[in-house]
Amino acid sequence: MSLIVQKYGGTSVGDLDRIRHVAERVHRYRDQGHDVVVVVSAMSGETNRLDALGKELVKRPHAREMDVLLAAGEQVSIALLAIALVARGVPARSFLGYQVPIRTDAAYGRARIESIETEALREAIADGVVPVIAGFQGVTADGALTTLGRGGSDTSAVAVAAALEADECEICTDVDGVYTADPRLEPHARRLDTVTFEEMLELASLGSKVLHPRSVEFAGKYQVPLRVLSTFVNEGGTLITMENESVEQPLVSGIAHTRDEAKITMSGVPDVPGVASRILGPISAAAIEVDMIVQNTGADGLTDFTFTVKRGDYEKALELLAPVKASLNARRLEGDASIAKVSVVGVGMRSHAGVATRVFDALAAENINIQMISTSEIKISVVVAERYMELAVRTIHSEFKLGEST
């Protein structure tokens, strides 16, 4: 008998039939003798609907009140799931963020969990009641409602699991695990039985939408065993493990991709200290997120500076840099909004040289030009023209034989 925290995303509770299905699934776990704590997102589309309401009402809605507005979404879904459970004879009780309470700081719209009091939850569990907790929301020390930002329900679930020292935190979603690549791009993609927290963190932040990076980070920090699995299929799933649990690490675990990028190059700028911050200063002041940054070694006292931003920020970033170009007397300011990033992730590459070379060789063999490169200990990212993205994913997937069982 274990204590299992299960998180159900918006798609899993997207309509009444699905809510009934989730109730049945929770019921089955209970029948197997487990204690279950459930964390639920808003019904799919609901958070967007509420968000749009507030933003249609006024141009810059007050952040504190936006959180009150958005938090209503989870209130509906926890009530409905608790109703469905009770109707099946499973004692259940809904918990809003403030009722747990899940304490956060006061950064409305992107609050961070500071602590979770477990007394009320433990009492419910001891009474045989399934707590159905609103994800995504919390409460400040002053009693104000907060929300944790997109993907916040994953973080809520992991935080609850950590606070309760649960045996496992299941992220129940509409995919049945973490794959070696996006199966829509690469038909030979294979589901991983296990993946390390570090790898998952890279995959998550690289646009593999299975888990929110913050929740993976949180799970790693508090060593919460995390499993990604399907709400709708009764098998499979991927367990996210501590690195040392697997004896032999595969060189490469998975390939992530994202097409939502654009690159900007300012070339022929003086190769002197302070140039990077003069270029990126206005960008970060405008709260535009910069991803990859590459500066080539200069020649003739001049250098080229390239970075990537989200595609939606592309036009604005170009505008902001026009005056900088002039003041730096740079040769050219240019960009490309049709690029994609492909990333190869694996803890195994930490101890094996040559992974990068194999990636570059494989791409070269397919005549795919690499526009930018960035690496970390367990990740190699390359920027390619968007039209080569699928080919790049399949080429690397095949190079490392990821479709074959290990």
Place this chain on the structure above:
Amino acid sequence: MSLIVQKYGGTSVGDLDRIRHVAERVHRYRDQGHDVVVVVSAMSGETNRLDALGKELVKRPHAREMDVLLAAGEQVSIALLAIALVARGVPARSFLGYQVPIRTDAAYGRARIESIETEALREAIADGVVPVIAGFQGVTADGALTTLGRGGSDTSAVAVAAALEADECEICTDVDGVYTADPRLEPHARRLDTVTFEEMLELASLGSKVLHPRSVEFAGKYQVPLRVLSTFVNEGGTLITMENESVEQPLVSGIAHTRDEAKITMSGVPDVPGVASRILGPISAAAIEVDMIVQNTGADGLTDFTFTVKRGDYEKALELLAPVKASLNARRLEGDASIAKVSVVGVGMRSHAGVATRVFDALAAENINIQMISTSEIKISVVVAERYMELAVRTIHSEFKLGEST
């Protein structure tokens, strides 16, 4: 400078334009130097939508969780109104029931307000902030959410006004006051400048939908000056007063009607003690509300027993009585679902005999048959065939010259 509590119903906050309009209206009161506290219902249709969701999910949804579900409606509207106010430069803050807090008993779905703590509200007011309070909801001593039942937001507003000792409680709605009769039936209906609490209570409980009876009762008990007025028109309104404020009472203040009724007659039952409870017992056991009850004096040891129920309960009531008819050996069980009730209300009739006679005579002159009669100190109700309802209202309206200014 006064402290005014304003309650806006679902129609008044039914879409974003209307919410902006309400914000403008609150702003105007502030500019006139008043302190304003706002109580808001859910956007029109939202409570019904949530209610239907819960009831479609399972046959008998858990009452506690239904309240969590329903309370989400007001959460959305207070957040939106607070956003609209802040965007206009009016400092505002939303208050959920538990944040005020508005304490209630634990009768989910029809909770009663036990107390309202005013500290947080007074602090906000002192800071120049407009509190925007969720109507219809409260919190138990255990921290569970509750709702007050239909019309609960009116009650919330009156209770808040009483707790804050406000100078006036404005019920802002889509009609501009209380009329001598429904203007859709009687074109000569006139808006009353004042009406007493007692009269309002009778009018409200008789289906004149302007105010919920509980809120009127509450306002009378705590002597909260209550005004019904339009959110959309900047004049008019009806002040609900203590009786002794008007020197001269009109004989009759208004005429209410309701067509949502049905009558059931069991005739030829033994005229012995206990018959009434044998007939009404199964009806009340099925939680069917009985309105008027009439039992004629018997002859030959037999009597006829007639009562009215809501039209929606008619078929079920008839079914329940079939076995009772048999066991009482009654002569007949019959009913009529096409009746209407017309009620004449006025504190003046308390001290003036003859009002009833004038009502009956006027109806007789129009050949309208009166099927049932019931009276209270300040009210005479008659049941007539539904097709005569409009004529009955107009006839009595004209008999008491209600269309003419006093």
